[in-house]
Amino acid sequence: MNKSLFIAEKPSVAQEFAKALKVNTSRKDGYLESENTIITWCVGHLVTMSYPEAYDPALKRWSLETLPFLPEDFKYEVIPSVKKQFQIVSGLLNRKDVETIYVCTDSGREGEYIYRLVAMMAGVKDKKQKRVWIDSQTEEEIIRGIKEAKDISEYDNLSASAYLRAKEDYLMGINFSRLLSLKYGNAVSNYLGSRYQAISVGRVMTCVLGMVVRREREIREFVKTPFYRVIGNFKQQGHTFEGEWRAAESSRYFASPLLYKENGFKKKETAMELKEILSANPPLEAVVEKIEKKKENKNPPLLFNLAELQNECSRLFKLSPDETLKIVQELYEKKLVTYPRTDARVLSSAVAKEIYKNISGLKNYEHGSIYAAEILETGCYKNLIKTRYVNDKQITDHYAIIPTGQGLNALRSISVQGSKVYEVIVRRFLSIFYPPAVYQKINLVSVIEKEKLFSSFKILVSEGYLKVTPNSFGKKKDNAGKEEKTIAEDGEFLNWILGIKKGSYLSIEDFSIKEGETSPPKRYTSGSMILAMENAGQLIEDEELRAQIKGSGIGTSATRAEILKKLVTIKYLELNKKTQVITPTLLGEMIFDVVNCSIRSLLNPELTASWEKGLTYVAEGSITSEEYMFKLENFIKSRTEGVLGLRNQLMLKQFFDASSKFYKKPAQKRLENQKKRSKIEKNNLREGR
Structure with missing residues (x-):
């Protein structure tokens, strides 16, 4: 009998397929089998690209003479630690009674690559191969994916882009890491006083390192500028509010060199001078010159993609992107949410038509039941397809991360942190079915002594979707996020504000001076870095190139967290676990300077984003693999030749010196650690521990 x-x-996913197929299987070594069905699994990657020494043993030794290394045909090998499972899978793929192979690896470029490598190494021939493409692991979705499975050849372009991505990372990593290590490794190790220093370079990670180092240097070079604002303190109806002075055209200070922007002065003395002018004729009153009232609607935000969720979890829970990905992957595997490695923030029209199923399931979820019931009762979900939350053109592999409405029993077995992340996803999803929050905005301009004071109010009139968003676990500031606060708290004061007219007189208690200072750029957090990587195309100054690679970031939703983690592991970056703030290490800055003086383009987001866009073109069938490889090999050849011709090792010391003064030397660090240990030991002795 022929079998499928x-x-x-993964093994856990194989179990879900077995449940969905409702087949009575017996457990074998590395697979499940029934009368007409076999279910097996990889354990992530089973096959990898071979190191250069597999091509020629002489290539094991790093040498400038053997660069660039550009093989005509690439070699692959089974990963030793998973050799047994590969042999099991390979044997099943080639079994005579297997007629049809259903490829059920993760629905994305990396999942496609995992299977294609296995099939290539196993030498699969003369079998029907069908690709199962699903967005969640619910039984309904699995069965749909199997029924609608397409011939694997329809995913050949995606497979080609996956192979090219791996070849690109491999060739850039091996050639440029060897090249720069041989050329500049001694300069780095001699400066640090270490034995030997390899220089690790990568298509994406070197660009990320560049972003962090540049930001750190911007912060160092930033010079704070103090400025002084004059504020009128109004008192009305028992409430106080402020009016900020600005140098309008009628002001005696208009376009004055004494100004720091239009609302402050460079020197405190000038601000004091204005304060005395404004306070000269008590009782102090200002006349309303202009009042603007308008309603403002604020729509619910778009749904989560992985980058947005990682940023939100960094903000709320101080989770690293890697930790967030692990949590949401578990939620996916327990059928609670849809596929996490997605760049889309919208839904497909097909999903929108069936969205009531997701909402209905949430009627049984503690933190969503009230809203789910309300949405179903009003029927507002029926118009979802006409909203900005549905757009087939903005979806490549998968739609946004949303709750499936299923698997709620699994919430008992996941961590507290996992439950919180799930709640965040649910609330974002349910909020899109609610109307906008409506604000009344009021801008008030009043005049005293021919100078203008500006006041503004933002009053929440209708909370709309905001009633869904506060998390059960959060503090008010966490739930509010960047939501603006209003000063209006009671009806009487609101009515007074709304009743103000031109020509009205307003009482001023006094004037004060508020000192401020300009702020340096903020350091990246792990979350904001993921977003910066996703939106790297926006960092490109060239307008034409920026438009050309619009929508391309650096790395992918599946790889960004791992890249950041690697930079921390190899000690090029430091990640503060409490704050999730990212800073470079001295070594990281030195590597930046090495690359900046040799292959500068590796540090630029535009290069990395353009390569990523090229991979997208291959996946779409717009360009061929041959065209892409031709461009890649020329890039590696030209940059290698350029570095081989440089004689700039000695000049690096000036850059290393410039960075090192911001870091403690190893000996100093050791001394401080010894003092800390000694202090702890003394305290322990005092307390009798």
Whole structure:
């Protein structure tokens, strides 16, 4: 009897397919089998690219003479630690009674690559191969994916882009890491006093390092500028509010060199001078010259993609992107949410038509039941397809991360942090079915002594979707996020503000001076870095190039967290676990300077984003693999030749010196650590521990 073979990416996913197929399987070594079905699994990657020494043993030794290394045909090998499972999978793929292979690895470029490598190494021939593409692991979605499975050839372009991505990372990593290590490794190790220093370079990670180092240097070079604002303190109806002085055209200070922007002065003495002018004729009153009233609607935000969720979890929970990905992957595998490695923040029209199923399931969820019931009762979900939250053109592999409405029993077995992340996803999803929050905005201009004071109010008139968003676990400031606060708290004061007319007189208690100072750029957090990587195209100054690679970031939703983690692991960056703030290390800054003096383009987001866009073109079938490889090999050849011709090792010391003064030397660090240990030991002795 001919059988169907289902190959999943992980054992847990294989179990979900077995449940969905409702087959009575017996457990074998590395697979499940029934009368007409076999289900097996990879354990992530089973096959990898071979190191250069597999091509020629002489290539094991790093040498400038053997660069660039650009093989005509690439070699692959089974990863030793998973050799047994590969042999099991390979044997099943080639079994004579297996007629159809259903490829059920993760629905994305990396999942496609995992299977294609296995099939290539196993030498699969003369079998029907069908690709199962699903957005969640619910039984309904799995069965739909199997029924609608397409011939694997329809994913050949995606497969080609996956192979090219791996080749690109491999060739850039091996060639440029060897090249720069041989050329500049001694300069780095001699300066640090270490034995030997390899220089690790990567298509994406070097660009990320560049972003962090540049930001750190901007902060160092930033010079704070103090400025002084004059504020009128109004008192009305038992409430106080402020009016900020600005140098309008009628002001005696208009376009004055004494100004720091239009609302402050460079020197406190000038601000004091204005304060005395404004306070000269008590009782102090200002006349309303202009009042503007307008309603403002604020729509619910778009749904989560992985980058947005990682940023939100960094802000709320101080989770690293890697930790967030692990949590949301678990939620996906327990059927609670849809596929997490997505760049889309919208839904497909097909999903929108069936969205009531997701909402209905949430009627049984503690923190969503009231809203889910209300949405279903009003029927507002029926118009979802006409909103900005549905757009087929903005979806490539997968739609946004949303709750499936299923698997709620699994919430008992996940961590507290996992439950919180799930709640955040649910609230974002349910909020899109509610109307906008409505604000009344009032801008008030009043005049005293021919100078103008500006006041503004933002009053929440209708909370709309905001009633859904406060988390059960959060503080008010966490729930509010960047939501603006209003000073209006009672009806009488609101009515008074709304009743103000031109020509009205307002009482001023006094004037004060508020000192401020300009702020340096903020350091990246792990979350904001993920967003910066996703939106790297926006960092490009060239307008034409920026438009050309619009929508391309650096890395992918599946790889960004891992890249950031690697930079921390190899000690090029430091990640503060409490704050999630990212800073460079001295070594990281030195590597930046090495690359900046040799292959500067590796530090630029435009290069990395353009390569990523090229991979997208391959996946779309716009360009061929041959065209892409031709461009890649020329880039590696030209940059290698350029570095080989440089003689600039000695000049690096000036850059290393410039950075090192901002870091403690190793000996100093050791001394401080010894003092800390000694202090702890003394305290322990005092307390009798």
